[in-house]
Amino acid sequence: MDLPVIWFGTAVLAWVLFFVLEGFDFGVGFLGPLLGRTDAERGAAVRTVGPVWDGNEVWLVAAIGVMFAAFPDWYAALLSGLYLPMVAVLLLLAVRGVALEFRGKHDSASWHARCDAFLASSSLLLAATWGAVLGVLVEGLALGADGEVHAGSGALGxxxxxxxxxxxxxxxxxxxxxxxxxxxxxxxxxxxxxxGVLRARSRRLAVASAPALATCAVAVFVAGGHPAVAAAAVLLAVAALAAWRRAEAVAFAASSAAVAVAVVAVFTAHLPVLLPSTLAAAGDVTLRGAAASEGALELISVVGVVVLPGVVAYQLWSYWVFRRRVASGHEPVRARAPRPAPARAGR
Structure with a gap:
C-alpha cells in the first residue's frame, strides 16, 4: 500500500470539497446584493447558505490537517511562504461568519444592508485570495535547497x-x-x-457568465495549460446550456465538476513535485520527500478511516434536511381554504 500517494489523494479530495462547497458560498455572498433588489430577496439569498456554510468550512480544517500530518514539509513551505495571505484569509472568514450570523439578530433594513456589505466584500476578497493562492501553487515559491522561502529585495523588506x-x-x-x-x-x-425572480436572475447570470469563463479557460489551455483546463471549459459550457434550458440541477453539477477539475489540475500540475521552486530544482518540494514517516502515515490512516466517513455522512444528511427551495420574497402566499366544521350529531 503506497500511503504517500493515498494521503496525497486524500489531501486533494479535501481541497476539492472545500473549493466546491465554499465556492458557491463565496459566490452567493457577493452575488446576493447584485441579484437581490430588495431586502427580502437578499435575505433569501443568504438563507440558501445559512444552514451549511460553517459545515463547508470544515473541509479547510481537514485539508490543512492532512497536509500538516502527512506532508509536513509541504505544509511548512506553503503556509510560511504565504503567511500574510493566510492570515488575511482567516480574518476574512471571520468577517464573513459574523455577517452571516448577525444579519438576523436585528430586524432593520439598514442593519441588513451593513451585514450584506460586509458579507459581499469579504466573500469577493476570499474568492480572489484563494484563486491567487492556487495560482501560486502552479508557479511555485522562492524555495531554497534548505527548504526555506527566500525574501525578495522589495521595498517592504x-x-x-x-x-x-x-x-x-x-x-x-x-x-x-x-x-x-x-x-x-x-x-x-x-x-x-x-x-421566483431570484431564481430567474441567477439563471440568466449563469447563462451569460459561464461561456465567457469557458472561453478564458480555452485560451489558457491553448497557451500551454493543463489538459484538465480544457475539460473545465467544456463543463462550464454544459453549465451554461443547462441553465438556459432551466435544468438547474445539471447546471449546478456541471459548475461543481468544473471547480473540482480546476483544483485537481492545480494540485497535479507538477507531480511528483508538490510545490515547485522558482529558484532551482533543488528546492522543489516533492511527494516522497515531503511525506511523513511510514509509522506516522499508518497512524493517521487509522484516524482517517474513523473520522472522514463520519464527516461526509453528517454533511450529506445536513444537505438533505435543508434541500427545499427558499422563496425569493415576491411570491404571494396562498392561504389555505378553511376546512368545513364537522357536523354535530343530533340529540
Missing part, C-alpha cells in the same frame, strides 16, 4: 516574502479566475435553491 508571490502573473490570473468561477458556481446554486 521581510513582508515581501509573503506578499510578492501574490502579485505574480499566475497569482493575478488565479485571483481573477477564482472570482469568475465563484460567480458562476454561486449563480447555479442560487438558481437551484431559490424561487
Amino acid at each position: 521581510g513582508l515581501t516574502r509573503s506578499l510578492e508571490p501574490m502579485v505574480s502573473p499566475w497569482a493575478v490570473l488565479g485571483g481573477l479566475a477564482g472570482v469568475l468561477l465563484a460567480a458562476v458556481h454561486g449563480a447555479t446554486f442560487l438558481s437551484l435553491r431559490t424561487t
Whole structure:
C-alpha cells in the first residue's frame, strides 16, 4: 500500500470539497446584493447558505490537517511562504461568519444592508485570495535547497516574502479566475435553491457568465495549460446550456465538476513535485520527500478511516434536511381554504 500517494489523494479530495462547497458560498455572498433588489430577496439569498456554510468550512480544517500530518514539509513551505495571505484569509472568514450570523439578530433594513456589505466584500476578497493562492501553487515559491522561502529585495523588506508571490502573473490570473468561477458556481446554486425572480436572475447570470469563463479557460489551455483546463471549459459550457434550458440541477453539477477539475489540475500540475521552486530544482518540494514517516502515515490512516466517513455522512444528511427551495420574497402566499366544521350529531 503506497500511503504517500493515498494521503496525497486524500489531501486533494479535501481541497476539492472545500473549493466546491465554499465556492458557491463565496459566490452567493457577493452575488446576493447584485441579484437581490430588495431586502427580502437578499435575505433569501443568504438563507440558501445559512444552514451549511460553517459545515463547508470544515473541509479547510481537514485539508490543512492532512497536509500538516502527512506532508509536513509541504505544509511548512506553503503556509510560511504565504503567511500574510493566510492570515488575511482567516480574518476574512471571520468577517464573513459574523455577517452571516448577525444579519438576523436585528430586524432593520439598514442593519441588513451593513451585514450584506460586509458579507459581499469579504466573500469577493476570499474568492480572489484563494484563486491567487492556487495560482501560486502552479508557479511555485522562492524555495531554497534548505527548504526555506527566500525574501525578495522589495521595498517592504521581510513582508515581501509573503506578499510578492501574490502579485505574480499566475497569482493575478488565479485571483481573477477564482472570482469568475465563484460567480458562476454561486449563480447555479442560487438558481437551484431559490424561487421566483431570484431564481430567474441567477439563471440568466449563469447563462451569460459561464461561456465567457469557458472561453478564458480555452485560451489558457491553448497557451500551454493543463489538459484538465480544457475539460473545465467544456463543463462550464454544459453549465451554461443547462441553465438556459432551466435544468438547474445539471447546471449546478456541471459548475461543481468544473471547480473540482480546476483544483485537481492545480494540485497535479507538477507531480511528483508538490510545490515547485522558482529558484532551482533543488528546492522543489516533492511527494516522497515531503511525506511523513511510514509509522506516522499508518497512524493517521487509522484516524482517517474513523473520522472522514463520519464527516461526509453528517454533511450529506445536513444537505438533505435543508434541500427545499427558499422563496425569493415576491411570491404571494396562498392561504389555505378553511376546512368545513364537522357536523354535530343530533340529540
